[in-house]
Amino acid sequence: MKSIDLLVTEASQVLTLAGPARQRCGPEMSELSAIPNGTVAVDKGLVVETGSAAEMAGKYRARKTLEANGRLVLPGFVDPHTHLVFAGTREYEMAARLAGDSYLDILAGGGGIHGTVEKTRKASFDELLESAKGRMQRMLEHGTTAVEIKSGYGLEPETEFRILDVANRLRHDGPCDVAVTFLGGHVVPKDTGREAYVSWLSGEALDGCKGRAEFVDVFCDQGAFTLEESVQILKEAKARGFGLKIHAGQFRDLGAAGAAASLGAISADHLEHVSADQLAVMKKNGTIAVLLPGASFFLGSREYPDAKAMEKAGVAIALSTDFNPGSCPSYSMQMMIALACHQMGMSAAAAVTASTVNAAYAMGRGGLLGTLEPGKQADLIVLDVETPEQIPYFYGVNLVRKVVKKGRVVVDI
Template identity: 40%
Template sequence: MKADIVIENISQLVTMEGPDRPRIKEEMKNIGLIENGIVAIAGDKIIFVGEGKIPSYIEIGKETIIIDGAGKTVTPGLVDPHTHLVHGGSRENELAMKLNGMKYLDILKAGGGILSTVKATQNASFEELYKKAEKSLNTMLEFGITTVEAKSGYGLNTETELKQLRVAKELNEKHPVDIVSTFMGAHAVPKEYKDNPEKFVEIIINDMIPKVAEERLAEFCDVFCEEGVFTVDQTRRILNAAREHGMLPKVHADEIEPLGGAELAAEVEAVSADHLVAASEAGMKMMAEKGVIADLLPATSFNLASGKFADARKMIELGVPVALSTDYNPGSSPTENLQLAMYFASLILRMTPEEVFTAVTINSACSLRKEKAIGSIRKGKKADIIIFDSPNINYIIYHFGINHVDMVVKNGKIVVEKGRKKGAF
């Protein structure tokens, strides 16, 4: 077999060797590390992973690209399983409100927050949403993200929710980054239904979900289960309706108040429960029993400046598989930099570098149900590979605030070189 790309002399090769399932407890520290590693790629697949020299049965031709990995760290492509990629407008005007002491839910009640972005998204054209999201995708790719989840939820009417999901679908077809879509019409209650939220729940169940399913626009359904947004009962009904239409459940759970979102996520056997800043220990234990992935978003907690963060150490101790995301959105986490979220996870959530890399590779892949294809460097898997200009994983976490990516190989093609994307896509 002839290799198209060979990465050799790798100082630290992080393979995430092991079963294609979420890693828990001590498993999160086993990253399958190989020193003096080597990876060979043919087409869009990995054909060899090991140490030392390339085996003789793999042909090296004149056109084979040889990359020297000396002094570099090589990992699977990073997976960001919680973003609000497609949206209109921006909310930098809320910075002054935050500095003056307004809380997230207070800004929302005043017509800001999500509702502000909803108005901008409703008014934006398909092309405007596409260009804005494409720019963010390019940034994400340069930071090493090769697969990303994209939620709707800034439409809050059927027409705009479908528009958001159609933008994500077209981007998935045209951009190197793989996009996994989530329907999140239950992101907030529109102003016109403020006094009758049940009516809006009925619209989500009876109109939005069937139309999203008819066009096959989303693999998952998510609900913001939070005080002043959607109750546990409303969340349950929406997720059950979505499951009947083929969408798997996720939950924005216990982000601000301990409403019982973690317990509900376990009850409905959600693929993931996200945020979990205020989750109860009982809810964490239930999640561990049901294998619900905890998708933590430390950049959001940092930016909200509440001083409250998810208890990652308790979750890992209890056997909850942990993933990490940017939560990229225009309000509470306006950053595409997953490496920054990784730093927060280590410094503030007290996760080791090994646990952090497990969280942004195989565990995040599992939270999108893509673990058979991505999330580890193994023969037969998709050739989504990051080359960091760093001698080891510790340095990537330790030296924060910069982009350590040197090169990105996506689907077997070099799409980022010297930290910058190659040409137009």
């Protein structure tokens, strides 16, 4: 009998998501590689083996046993698109929106993102760190074990880099795995000329991001950056070795998803509006569609991304909260799964794939996270349901009972 750290037993099913070592597309997204009455063996923070209770009986002597008691076990959720570091909240904008103003009206009037920028510039490193840490803890309690974090509420060197430094502190100190993205190209700040700002973004800013960010992202849309400006910034970022991401087609399709995919972007995010031609370019280049249904929901929009068309086109889909103070202040990947199923017509299985293995690939962590396969990091959750279909069925509540991070139980409810 082999001695190990942890044995997770008595799961209704263990969804291992075992499969090819890449993002899953089309029908593959519905294959969860479930083990009924499953057990997971964990040692030194890694998955050692998964199997049915019968297969695993008598093989391991564990220092700790976690009984799932007939509940569902799956990889921790990965949230690959968040704006986690900022100061202040924007609930005051809801009243204006409910009275008929659109998100873009509010932004054009100097509110929206600009309101958060004003408060974030005044916040110290410690203030930003404390608030972001609290948010990450809420995410962990909702089953998220890895998070991508973007800057974008500074829009000038000092604050942009302060946000990246906060994100990197979280990357070192946990509790979640973190990938850091520079989104200085969020909107043009009120106090700088457009040309000067784009020139900073495509040169000096990128040099300052070395060692601070892994990815560079641009918000290419009406009211933000043009296609030409976005391509200029992404090309310079690529030349400096950064991974690329893009906010594309949230309000208008400017052709950003296809352009970013042609440059080798790891993901194109939002895609409420995107043409079939661009989906074909994404498929060809392996660019993952990161869909953010919480933003459509919170903004009261009827325009959700067409996940069915993407699945049909063979584009791999990931889901994310887009956690931010203006268009989606939700910590819950479970809620995103519910929205993906009930508003976008995704199957529960496809939505689970999109929230685990595909989301891990969308933040460059597919080799380490997102499945329960031998050698992968032992990040797993126990949900108070018996089947994947019950996750979006019991929507709007937190189903998490246990969270295991790197083999340690960190949430126990």
